[in-house]
Amino acid sequence: MALLNNDKNVLPLSSISELLNAKIRTLKMYEEKGLFPQENNKIKKLYSINDVKLIAFVHYLANIKKINANGIKYILEIINENMDEQNRNQFLEIIESKLEDVSENEIQDLESF
Template sequence: MALVDNKKDILPLSSIAELLTTKIRTLKMYEEKGLLPPKEENKKLYSIDDVKFIAFTHYLASVKKINANGIKYILEMLHTNMDEQNRDTFLDLVEKKMEQLSGIDIKDVETM
């Protein structure tokens, strides 16, 4: 039995920003550009699975310096060309790589 349902929407952007050591405004900018998973206007909570994609989006934008159109293309490829198991494996690999970067490294990149 799982303790947490990874698909249940439970986290607001403010909590995700804290987890990613970034600003809420940065995540709202991603949202405005359509880079975050779509949510109802009055219910903007995200699941653990969503956080993986948000973290990946943040990595692509802040570390790899990919623009919004490039990120949209990459996310579309993940959703259309990978089954759920391969996508999860890929995101786990990305997560491990992101863990090697400190929050300070990412903040330095954001201020450039």
């Protein structure tokens, strides 16, 4: 049995949009604004499981908390500069568990607002 590699880039943005119940155009907009992980300063074609956690966090900040792109960039900069990889992953796991508590109805209500 092989172990999962959460850093391997395997998911296209269309699959992530289905996982997050988000519109692909919305995720592409975040991507174009530089809010998603990049490879060599280029937009990635595939994302890893660890990237999905960060993408979900960005989507939460933008869609639920209504923070603009500059605010999200600032938050991500603080996280990246002040946390090592282990703490960053633990933080994103905590955020992921909190996102599970946000009901689908709440998200749909916000999207129709």
